Amino acid sequence: MSASAEEQKPAPAAEGPASADDIVVTGRAQRLYRVDVTTVGKAAEDPLDIPQALQVINADLFNDQGARDATDIYRNISGVSFFSYAGVTFRGFRQDQSFYDGQRGNPFIGFSVPQLFNVSRVEVLKGPAGLFFGPGSPGGIINYVSKVPGDLASLRTVATGGTYDRIGISSEATGPVDDAGVVTYRLGGFYEAMRPFRRNTKSTSLIGDAGVSIRTNAGGKLTVQATIYDNDLPGNRLRGILTDDAGDFLSDIRWNANEPTDFLHLTSNAYQARYATEVGSAVTFDAGVRYFESIETQQYHEPRGRVATNPDLVAREFRDQIRDVDGLSFMVNATATIALRGMEHKFQAGGDWYEENSLLASRILRAGVTPLSLSAPAYTTSSRDVARAAALPFTNTDTRTKRRGAYLQDQISLTDALLLVGGVRYDRFEDGVTTTTDGRTTAQSAYRDDAMTFRGGAIYKPRRDASLYVSWSGSFEPQAAASQNTDAGGPFAPVTGGQVEAGLKTDLLGGRLQANLAAYRIVRRNILQVDPSLAPINGQDQLRPIGEVTSKGFEIDLATDLTPDWVLLANYGYNDARITRTVAGQAVTNAVGDRFANAPRHKLGFWTRYQVAPIAAAFAFGGEHVSRRISLSGQQVKPYTIFDASITKRVGIAGVLLRVDNLFDARYAASGFTAQSGHFPGEPRTALAELRLRF
Template identity: 50%
Template sequence: MVPLRILAPLPLLALASSLTAGPAFAADENAAGATADDTDPAEAIVVTARAQTLYRVRDTDVGKIPANPLDIPQSVQVINSEMMQDQGARDITDLYRDVPGVSANNYATVTYRGFSQDVTFYDGLRGDPFQTFSVPQLFTIDRVEFLKGPAGMLYGAGSPGGTINYVTKKPQDTFAANVRAILGGRSRYGGSVDVTGPLDKDGILTGRIGGFYEDYDSYRDHASSRTLIGDAGLSAKLAPDTKLTVQVTDYDQNLPGNRLRGIPVDANGNFLTYRSWNHNDPDDFIRYNGLVTQARLDSKLSDAISFNLAGRWFRYNEHQEYHEPVALKDTDGDGVYDTVTREYRDQHRHVEGLSFGANMVGKFTTGPFSHTVLVGADWYRELSTGTNYATRNVPALSLIDPDYRDSTKPDLSGVTPSLTDSKALRRGVYAQEQLGIGEHVILVGGVRRDWFDDNDYIEGESASEAATTWRAGAIYKPRHDLSLYVSWSQAFEPQDVADQSSAAGGPFKPESGSQWEVGAKSDLFDGKVQATLAAYRIVRRNVLQVDVSQDSVNGVDQLAPVGEVTSKGIEATLTTDLTKNWVFSVNYAYNDTRITGTVEGQSIDNSVGDRFPNTPHHQAGFWTRYQVAPIDTAFALGGQYVSNQLDRSGDRLKPFTVFDATISHDFKVFEAMFRIENIFDKYYATSGFTGPKGAYIGNARSWFIELRRKF
């Protein structure tokens, strides 16, 4: 762990020492976007017309060019820091209810328009330090951008359902600081500090320093979570229109009683044991440490030309010692599973990644046409090594009356570990033209060429391929705050390195995907009504599966890229100020993802019949906040509905509806927020794996109080 004192620029420490002399909290809230007509100067937490002033996003970088979401011919949703704060969001899982078409899959992955999504970007670059079993925290994040559907032309290889881009917090030109403390149920406690501002009188240098710590017990037996984050940034104005920003973030997590799988269910989705049951022993754990550094240079060469250069390096180490569920057993012959056999695993993972990106944007006009031209390139290399010791020489565990008193860690001295050692290399160049015709029409067209190389050094296998992807769209704006659009986009995804083996018939061409989407977006009444409506159809081809027409070779099944999957759906969102003190947000998504092309007698891996697992047909979410200005208090309520799903074993996962709420009050010296999650203590499954590994379950009822002071 890098000590925070090393990360902290000395001038920022001086700023932090002056916190008690900071300006009134109300001034900071008014600066967030409320006008003099909206807010009484004495009010603090009460900022009126929140959809119009705080939640509204006028520009996003998710399309590689800073643009109004209305000028992007694909569904885009942005959750900014103000909305995350109002909802009390701690990590990415708290935001799923706000984004139609996105639902929990497992750990840090999501189901995105029917497809498992595990490729994530930070400030437009690859380099995700939460790739496996840790969930991204939001302390360092300013906003989260969701670009729906394939984004191959913009980002290269990735999942066809969509792209998640985290925009990190940067140093600011004006001084701001906040301090938070948290206390809650299950022995929860923690706190954070965040300071930013100029470091010299001319504002040439600006900095940011932040620290976060949180500790709480899980509702699962002997499981808990401890997270420590240190974050810092430094910006320098090298010229009036040129800025260099350097950032470093250190993550440290200790998760005793983990790695947590789910709770086994029967074919109808009934849980086979109580919610607190844990397949791990008390001395099992996950320990994670990640370090990220990145730098970005932004420069405006003229009114017509600007460019940016960025680099990101990360590494993480993860050590896991845990008991993996293997098989369900009926030991007393009554037809009901009552025991699970287990495998003990001792795993070490080390992942290191390096990425670069460059973009140049030109804006000019020719006669009645306006042009925005983007050219860019990106490069990414990831090295991954691992060691896995595994043995089934451990006792089974009762589902009904587990005995955790004695450690069952076996002696691994005679166990031969399995090893992983691989390299993934991605390179791409792209160009896009955004053509404006008059005031009402925008046409978009782009092309990208990608190359990738994968190497499995343990098996001595490698695969190389290239792919070209395209993007096209048209937008019609009958008025400046309403856009109607249609788009077509492509994506591709290389096959897993393990499936590229020549022994299995590889190497294989990457999976390919394309999407048609039509929709409408609005920003009516100067942002008081923000709405989107989209309909889409995604086709994913070259899905690998076992070719049963061929005999296995030396015990290795032969693969063939003969699969096709089609996802169709509609999505709708609405965020509006019902009154200047009452904001309301609601969304709905329908999705139908099915296997539409295969060979008789074969089935696509991780499918159930013609359906994919963890793909609910219906999702809905809402959030509303009402503020009572005379008493400086705000009341909020949110909810999420997810229809039934199937897990990978074909077992049904029941639909669920859960609610949470917050109450915020300003005590003048500080603001307090009380948050309660899963108000009615619903016992429910968010997604599923296989029978013995069970269904991943939503958090039991929990609460915390957060005290905030802003300066």
């Protein structure tokens, strides 16, 4: 956030690689962890002028915390907690959606987690974001902003080592290609391997990233990028550890239902081009295209709960699955600042188009799979299960998705202190699912519809470094294509949602104190449920839109310099998400009774850093508390509190990071899942060391 609009910097998308290695400075610590501009609304904007809560996690925080993937940053975001894999609980609701540079096209499909090596920052817009991003969950969106070529020549190399046999190396170079700097480039490579704490598991991650930027005209730039990912996870298609109803683990947290020969392997390629330009001083324009293709193969043993005759044994089934997904998206956005009738209008208009094809081939061996002991697991190769599963036919689920949308927003400056925001979006969507087994079509459904989304808000600035706001924003989510089957009562209109939010944002003391407060109420309607009063048709349970959920809460975010050398980040979120309308005896998906799974009432996080400039070192300490939750099966998920610490030291061109996570080796569940597959255990105490060289 900035102290005034005049102090805004160019859009962060034009930044080069992070300079976070140079974070030990004399004087105040470079506004660490704070931002002046965000592009989460599809255009560069002062956060004080956005009537909705947001957070930006930048490269400084990535580097100080040694963040590797998306799960490493959730503790820094109020209202967000871990659910499973890349999924989060966001203001009470489960969601798995994420965007890249404002576009759909997440290459980490299925059960893989987004990596941060080629990400410059993560932008989080809280609450419904339908105006700019179309169909989606009402909790908010997470947007990963890519690193792009920089104007200054630099080379950064990082060597990594740590517990669980962690070893890795990465390098990234950027700079001008020609003397005039018309063409710039970026090349990056990342490798890291380790043996995580769960038995039989390994992890190897490879990322290759390249980009070229061309200055096409004054204020205009075209950037083309390509990224490849290879994530090999032997024995690492993980479920949880079984617990009792009180939430106590029934075995050592290293227990794993997977055999040593089980695996998950993801390969992805992502390509994108983005053009942005200024037209005079009042108009900006940008357009982008993004394509990705991903294949995830996995063979693994799925736990199915304890054997009734011997509670020490866990029943299992063997799954052989292939996910093949590709997606293509286009977007265009323009802003124009115009004076009309003595008032300044900032018009923003744009559109987007997305098409995704997803094919899941799955065969499941349910009979004759050897159970596994909780107390003394004896692992063997799974060749017998692989061979038996190979005799089964694949069930192929082919899902086709199309999204098209256009939006218009006007931000009116009635006075220097009072702004009004209003916008509308139109979406057209098409979904279709075809299921075949052994060449025979067993199910087929398709649906198309359109929807309008609205957003309105008011911002009052009693001073230039503080804003009070109130807003209403809408969202919608098309029903699952499989639910549109006429035998089940379909087709059905989308799930709709709306949020009322009010808050305060500040950027006081020249940016040394950024404090945000937001209170919200979200209502989701038209949620499909099985209606037990209706008889099945052709074996299909009858669905009806009879569900409603209300989520209420508030969030506090603080970033401040306690002294010129001492920085504090803190966040707190309170949430109460409950079912407010449904059929007696029924429950909304991801909820038990009237409570939502993995939705904590309280979540607290902090990170504080003190630098000692004379010795070019900084010391940091952080923590996270998540209150009691329930699993999808209604089992207790105990509250937990964990702490982390790091030291950074710089000597010439070299920097060193030493970091310890879960400092006191707490044993805890990061989230709950089902009684059959257990709770996801949190990582024990781990240590990470990095040697950073920058030229």
